[in-house]
Amino acid sequence: MGIRKRARALVLTILSLTRNPNTTQLESCMNCMDPCLKVFEKLILVIGPVCVLLVMLGVSFVVYTMYCYIVPILQKRHPIIFFSEVLYGHWLLVNVVFHYYKGVMTKPGSPLPAQRIDESLLEDGWSICKKCDQPRPARAHHCRLCGVCVLKMDHHCPWLNNCVGHYNHRHFMLFIIYIWQAVLFVMCTSGNYALSVMVGSRSLAHWLLSETPFRFILALFATNPELHTRTIGEVTMVMLLFFICFGVWIGLTILGGWHLYLISNAETSIEWNDNRIMSMEFSRRGKVFVNPYNYGLKNNWKLFLGLVHNRNIFRHVLLPSGHPPAGSGSNWKLGYLVKAPEPVQPRQGYQTTTDNNGKVFPV
Numbered sequence: 001m002g003i004r005k006r007a008r009a010l011v012l013t014i015l016s017l018t019r020n021p022n023t024t025q026l027e028s029c030m031n032c033m034d035p036c037l038k039v040f041e042k043l044i045l046v047i048g049p050v051c052v053l054l055v056m057l058g059v060s061f062v063v064y065t066m067y068c069y070i071v072p073i074l075q076k077r078h079p080i081i082f083f084s085e086v087l088y089g090h091w092l093l094v095n096v097v098f099h100y101y102k103g104v105m106t107k108p109g110s111p112l113p114a115q116r117i118d119e120s121l122l123e124d125g126w127s128i129c130k131k132c133d134q135p136r137p138a139r140a141h142h143c144r145l146c147g148v149c150v151l152k153m154d155h156h157c158p159w160l161n162n163c164v165g166h167y168n169h170r171h172f173m174l175f176i177i178y179i180w181q182a183v184l185f186v187m188c189t190s191g192n193y194a195l196s197v198m199v200g201s202r203s204l205a206h207w208l209l210s211e212t213p214f215r216f217i218l219a220l221f222a223t224n225p226e227l228h229t230r231t232i233g234e235v236t237m238v239m240l241l242f243f244i245c246f247g248v249w250i251g252l253t254i255l256g257g258w259h260l261y262l263i264s265n266a267e268t269s270i271e272w273n274d275n276r277i278m279s280m281e282f283s284r285r286g287k288v289f290v291n292p293y294n295y296g297l298k299n300n301w302k303l304f305l306g307l308v309h310n311r312n313i314f315r316h317v318l319l320p321s322g323h324p325p326a327g328s329g330s331n332w333k334l335g336y337l338v339k340a341p342e343p344v345q346p347r348q349g350y351q352t353t354t355d356n357n358g359k360v361f362p363v
């Protein structure tokens with residue numbers, strides 16, 4: 001093809017995308033971005049294993065630095081405080097490792113072939129996937145990276161190198177919650193050391209001890225980093241630890257806060273966007289859109305954490321637990337699992353009354 005023909009084809013392509021009366025501007029933009037998205041998706045597939053390796057190296061670095069440099073400083077604290085810190089730190093570490101492992105290794109779940117194919121499937125929210133050409137239940141979406149439909153798909157996570165869906169969503173969220181706490185714990189325990197290096201010879205804890213009314217409480221926690229000799233290697237490692245944790249903690253706060261909001265409203269990341277569009281469409285028609293999977297804050301969390309069938313927070317959330325989520329991921333009418341059944345109204349004819357002569361007859 002000559003250069004002139006190529007140029008004409010390019011102009012026609014641009015015009016068909018921008019002046020086509022059958023497509024909206026948003027669709028045109030999405031079409032233009034499609035090649036970029038494909039390159040981005042390929043990149044995520046390639047960097048997925050690298051991200052998993054980075055997480056493992058990051059956690060190993062934090063654990064190593066804590067044991068080598070921070071624990072010896074913490075040992076100088078009150079024995080009860082030191083013991084509590086060691087217990088809390090190890091509880092967080094066990095949960096972080098467990099939920100990360102389960103998040104990476106657990107398949108999010110794909111739709112099973114429909115038992116029946118008729119109109120009742122549409123009533124249950126089923127649809128046909130354009131890519132797989134197969135029926136899929138409500139809340140399932142096609143992941144272009146994995147090449148399959150995923151039950152209750154939230155997003156494809158490069159840090160897990162896995163899709164986040166029905167069967168591993170809980171592990172993903174608990175991993176974020178536990179690692180957020182762990183990073184905060186590391187910052188608090190190494191903060192005094194890092195600040196004393198930055199501020200100078202006088203540590204923050206010392207200033208607080210001598211200047212504020214909290215000195216009696218802080219006396220339990222305070223350590224004086226000046227009491228032991230610092231080496232260049234130690235200072236470098238602790239400062240690196242503190243600043244890496246600070247950056248990661250900011251990112252985790254934003255990511256975790258967003259997912260806490262979504263789960264509280266029984267929405268996935270994909271549904272959040274769809275529901276906003278539906279809300280606008282409903283309000284344009286003078287109606288109010290109601291998310292059919294929202295059973296209220298408490299019930300949404302009970303269903304999300306799988307706290308049904310007599311499971312409890314202590315055993316199934318605070319301790320590592322690999323229990324399956326509530327429901328099969330194909331049927332989302334789960335209200336019966338968390339809400340008490342409606343009281344049965346007495347049927348008319350079963351209630352009786354007595355007249356003045358003692359004769360009994362139904363009301």
Ligand SMILES: [Zn+2]
Nearest residue numbers: 129132142149
């Ligand atoms: Zn599909």
Ligand SMILES: [Zn+2]
Nearest residue numbers: 143146156163
């Ligand atoms: Zn995926």
